[in-house]
Amino acid sequence: MSGFAGFALRRAAGAVLTLLALSVIIYVVFYATPGNVAQITCGPRCSPEQVHQVAQQLKLDDPLYLRYWHFLEGIVAGQDYSTGTSVEHCSAPCLGLSYQSDQQVMRIILTKLPVSLSLVVGAMVLWLLLGVGTGVLSAWRRGRFTERALTGVTLAGIATPVFVIGLVLMIVICGQLELLPFPEYVSLSDDPEQWAWGLLLPWFTLALGEAAYFARLTRASMLETLAEDHIRTFRAYGVSERSIVGRHALRGALAPIIALNANDFGSAVGGAVLVESLFGLPGIGQELVHAVNVVDLPVVVGMVLVIGFFVVVANAVADVLYAVADRRVVLT
Amino acid sequence: MSLVQVSDLTVDFGDLRAVDGLSLRLEQGAALALVGESGSGKSTVASALLGLHRGTGARVSGSVEVAGTDVARAPEDALRRLRGGKAAMVFQDPLSSLDPYYAIGDQIAEVYRVHTRASRRAARARAVDVLDRVGIADARRRSRSRPHEFSGGMRQRALIAMALACEPELLIADEPTTALDVTVQAQILDLLHTLREETGMGLLLVTHDVGVAAESVDDVLVMRHGRVVEHGSVGAVLGAPSEAYTRELLGAVPRVDAPRALPEASQEAVLESAVVEEGVVEGHVVEEAVVEGVVHGEAVVEGVVHEEAVVEGVVHEEAIEEGVVLEAVGLRREFGRGKRAFAAVDGVSLTIRRGETLGVVGESGSGKTTLGRMLVGLLEPTAGEVRDIGHARVGVNPAVQMVFQDPVSSLNPRRSVGESIADPLRARGERDEGRIRGRVRALLERVGLEAAHYDRYPHEFSGGQRQRVGIARALAADPHVIVCDEPVSALDVTTQAQVVALLGELQRELGLALVFVAHDLAVVRQVSDRVAVMRRGRLVESGPADEVYGNPQDPYTQQLLAAVPALDPEIAARRRAARRRAAAQESARHESARRDADLRDADRRESAVT
Numbered sequence: 001m002s003g004f005a006g007f008a009l010r011r012a013a014g015a016v017l018t019l020l021a022l023s024v025i026i027y028v029v030f031y032a033t034p035g036n037v038a039q040i041t042c043g044p045r046c047s048p049e050q051v052h053q054v055a056q057q058l059k060l061d062d063p064l065y066l067r068y069w070h071f072l073e074g075i076v077a078g079q080d081y082s083t084g085t086s087v088e089h090c091s092a093p094c095l096g097l098s099y100q101s102d103q104q105v106m107r108i109i110l111t112k113l114p115v116s117l118s119l120v121v122g123a124m125v126l127w128l129l130l131g132v133g134t135g136v137l138s139a140w141r142r143g144r145f146t147e148r149a150l151t152g153v154t155l156a157g158i159a160t161p162v163f164v165i166g167l168v169l170m171i172v173i174c175g176q177l178e179l180l181p182f183p184e185y186v187s188l189s190d191d192p193e194q195w196a197w198g199l200l201l202p203w204f205t206l207a208l209g210e211a212a213y214f215a216r217l218t219r220a221s222m223l224e225t226l227a228e229d230h231i232r233t234f235r236a237y238g239v240s241e242r243s244i245v246g247r248h249a250l251r252g253a254l255a256p257i258i259a260l261n262a263n264d265f266g267s268a269v270g271g272a273v274l275v276e277s278l279f280g281l282p283g284i285g286q287e288l289v290h291a292v293n294v295v296d297l298p299v300v301v302g303m304v305l306v307i308g309f310f311v312v313v314a315n316a317v318a319d320v321l322y323a324v325a326d327r328r329v330v331l332t
Numbered sequence: 333m334s335l336v337q338v339s340d341l342t343v344d345f346g347d348l349r350a351v352d353g354l355s356l357r358l359e360q361g362a363a364l365a366l367v368g369e370s371g372s373g374k375s376t377v378a379s380a381l382l383g384l385h386r387g388t389g390a391r392v393s394g395s396v397e398v399a400g401t402d403v404a405r406a407p408e409d410a411l412r413r414l415r416g417g418k419a420a421m422v423f424q425d426p427l428s429s430l431d432p433y434y435a436i437g438d439q440i441a442e443v444y445r446v447h448t449r450a451s452r453r454a455a456r457a458r459a460v461d462v463l464d465r466v467g468i469a470d471a472r473r474r475s476r477s478r479p480h481e482f483s484g485g486m487r488q489r490a491l492i493a494m495a496l497a498c499e500p501e502l503l504i505a506d507e508p509t510t511a512l513d514v515t516v517q518a519q520i521l522d523l524l525h526t527l528r529e530e531t532g533m534g535l536l537l538v539t540h541d542v543g544v545a546a547e548s549v550d551d552v553l554v555m556r557h558g559r560v561v562e563h564g565s566v567g568a569v570l571g572a573p574s575e576a577y578t579r580e581l582l583g584a585v586p587r588v589d590a591p592r593a594l595p596e597a598s599q600e601a602v603l604e605s606a607v608v609e610e611g612v613v614e615g616h617v618v619e620e621a622v623v624e625g626v627v628h629g630e631a632v633v634e635g636v637v638h639e640e641a642v643v644e645g646v647v648h649e650e651a652i653e654e655g656v657v658l659e660a661v662g663l664r665r666e667f668g669r670g671k672r673a674f675a676a677v678d679g680v681s682l683t684i685r686r687g688e689t690l691g692v693v694g695e696s697g698s699g700k701t702t703l704g705r706m707l708v709g710l711l712e713p714t715a716g717e718v719r720d721i722g723h724a725r726v727g728v729n730p731a732v733q734m735v736f737q738d739p740v741s742s743l744n745p746r747r748s749v750g751e752s753i754a755d756p757l758r759a760r761g762e763r764d765e766g767r768i769r770g771r772v773r774a775l776l777e778r779v780g781l782e783a784a785h786y787d788r789y790p791h792e793f794s795g796g797q798r799q800r801v802g803i804a805r806a807l808a809a810d811p812h813v814i815v816c817d818e819p820v821s822a823l824d825v826t827t828q829a830q831v832v833a834l835l836g837e838l839q840r841e842l843g844l845a846l847v848f849v850a851h852d853l854a855v856v857r858q859v860s861d862r863v864a865v866m867r868r869g870r871l872v873e874s875g876p877a878d879e880v881y882g883n884p885q886d887p888y889t890q891q892l893l894a895a896v897p898a899l900d901p902e903i904a905a906r907r908r909a910a911r912r913r914a915a916a917q918e919s920a921r922h923e924s925a926r927r928d929a930d931l932r933d934a935d936r937r938e939s940a941v942t
């Protein structure tokens with residue numbers, strides 16, 4: 001287990017460095033962005049004095065490195081903010097206050113994250129089931145009609161934009177057939193059943209396009225495995241095609257599936273904004289787009305760090321799964 | 333009823349006729365070898381016996397009957413009962429022929445359960461049984477290992493165990509020892525022999541190696557272009573072949589027990605050089621002793637130990653007198669770091685003289701390739717140095733070139749062969765396109781290809797031709813030493829003989845020194861003036877080829893030579909008996925030691941994966 005502990009430690013250190021680098025990049029990018037942040041934050045009707053006051057309050061006139069230093073300090077030690085009338089304490093790890101609403105960024109994230117995770121985790125289960133299942137079926141029925149039909153369907157799935165899938169699903173299922181009410185987000189802790197019903201369409205919307213990629217990848221890497229010598233061994237020993245495809249070929253095809261899934265899961269946490277807006281889900285993606293529009297630096301940094309965190313963690317988990325799936329892989 | 337009855341078998345892959353009207357018969361318990369060069373159709377026949385061409389697009393005609401099953405007409409489930417149940421196949425490459433993701437015991441158990449109604453537990457127990465039977469020590473524990481944790485020989489044993497699981501009547505072995513070292517090959521062939529004696533199963537052995545066939549079977553069938561050339565008992569076919577092709581094939585097989593057959597011209601040259609060398613240094617292995625930048629060489633002059641100190645950077649005068657063109661002193665190369673570090677080459681010193689061939693033999697993992705790469709400068713030694721006529725060398729030296737093992741992967745498939753051969757010229761700074769083209773054309777012709785081949789691509793050439801391209805590329809830089817790393821091990825025997833002859837010609841013509849690195853003891857004997865035997869990174873023995881082969885001093889060299897398959901079946905049988913006696917004594921003494929060594933090997937491989 002010492003090997004694993006070492007691996008975890010090295011990975012954690014790597015993750016911290018990655019996230020630090022991310023935050024620096026975002027600070028620099030926003031610093032270089034044209035436009036008066038104080039003016040935007042204050043609103044169009046603010047007088048120059050008011051704008052000046054806002055700038056002071058938000059410490060916008062401080063040099064960049066000082067602002068970044070305060071930000072790091074907040075994460076480690078927490079921070080006190082004056083919001084004009086009162087002083088608010090933001091305990092560590094503090095990602096600062098939103099320029100717009102004076103809310104703590106950490107709290108904003110904590111309200112948005114469950115929505116995004118509900119969406120992405122559910123969709124991931126679906127895209128894995130659908131995608132890998134379709135891929136296995138294609139590989140098993142290779143060269144036959146089933147495979148050609150499935151290949152066509154998956155190509156269509158990749159080519160169709162996610163909002164088209166979402167709109168069609170919503171119009172047909174909720175509008176025409178009235179099988180489901182129009183989806184509405186209910187939190188899992190409030191009512192698990194309503195939560196699941198409400199997310200059913202978003203899950204499918206996000207998963208269908210994604211599943212097409214997984215189907216193609218699974219099919220391709222299974223066909224590759226099926227051409228390998230050890231498959232020939234089991235054929236020559238009378239092992240049935242079903243067990244050759246389902247047991248030996250699938251196992252050999254797992255590695256690229258694990259890798260793709262790690263990437264897609266990580267990026268979907270912050271990148272499912274289309275699905276979120278389509279179904280009115282108050283998730284990370286929507287909030288991020290809004291924050292970028294109003295140059296709400298603390299919120300953007302916080303969100304990006306959370307997304308980065310998920311990408312890094314998902315990849316570390318993928319590496320562990322690699323090693324479990326293939327004993328030749330040694331974690332270092 | 334015969335165990336195998338094939339009549340008028342024809343197999344076509346598209347336009348290619350791989351097997352052309354072949355008939356053969358194998359009785360219960362008999363052993364037959366299909367011998368032929370690559371492309372002769374021998375493996376295609378083996379696959380046809382199990383109906384493995386079904387669904388691959390190959391057209392099969394004629395009738396094939398194996399253990400009472402009509403392979404051509406049997407329904408799918410009858411065919412599956414035959415495969416592994418009545419006739420089991422052992423494949424060539426034991427690494428790629430096992431599923432890397434599952435434990436070896438589980439894979440054998442899976443096959444067993446296909447053919448019996450055994451429970452999981454019983455099947456697992458059966459797997460341990462057969463693994464034990466094929467000589468896997470501590471079979472219960474090792475059955476939980478995955479293929480990468482086994483050595484090559486153990487994997488081949490595991491595949492044989494899988495074949496034995498259902499007690500088949502027929503064992504089809506397709507090149508079962510081709511990927512193995514010679515000592516391991518001998519063990520596997522002995523194992524097959526013993527199993528056949530014990531179980532009475534029939535054996536169909538597919539091999540390109542006539543020696544392997546002589547060791548293992550009663551009858552031989554020589555194949556060429558999908559047809560039978562000659563068929564008869566081993567003694568008759570190999571002892572007194574009646575067909576010209578068989579004679580040609582046997583003639584091309586390098587003999588480990590025959591002295592080097594030199595072409596007349598070179599014999600004179602050797603006589604001359606022998607006169608020059610008389611009274612000088614013999615057995616040029618210089619013992620290592622590196623002391624703070626000062627290199628002491630210890631040379632044995634006709635039995636008298638004579639010490640000479642050579643200070644770095646100073647030209648070794650004596651070396652020039654002896655015609656030494658390349659000298660390696662105390663070479664050591666480690667791979668890995670910390671606890672995982674191991675020395676692939678560990679203190680090797682040697683000299684190479686103008687116009688001579690130094691053979692370096694050793695089994696896989698002995699460090700011979702690492703040594704070759706250090707001589708060329710492709711690898712930096714961890715300690716010691718390579719001196720090119722006395723000068724310490726840094727980086728790649730154009731005067732020392734390399735010919736690589738695999739002529740397929742050592743040529744860039746996307747560039748014409750002419751471009752590949754021109755690389756060393758361009759690397760040397762030649763910019764005149766006309767001169768480059770002219771030189772490359774001349775080189776192509778020199779190695780027996782046509783000047784017009786300049787614009788062709790590697791896939792348009794056969795293996796032997798590709799190796800000629802590799803040789804032309806090595807010649808391009810006007811080297812005085814060429815290191816050949818297994819230059820012929822991927823080639824058929826007749827092609828092998830041609831390439832070896834070409835190297836010899838070039839050597840005489842250009843006064844090249846050759847370092848011939850190979851695992852094949854017979855080939856090395858046929859090409860080398862002097863031979864160095866490597867084991868675990870060290871030189872265990874070296875000297876003139878005839879001395880090393882005729883009167884090997886080191887036990888390891890003796891063991892290697894005893895393991896080489898003999899072409900004469902009688903000698904083969906005697907050697908086998910001797911090996912068995914030795915093995916019985918050995919196993920009694922070293923049972924536990926070997927187990928440790930296997931484990932260490934497995935550990936090493938594991939760390940190599942990282």
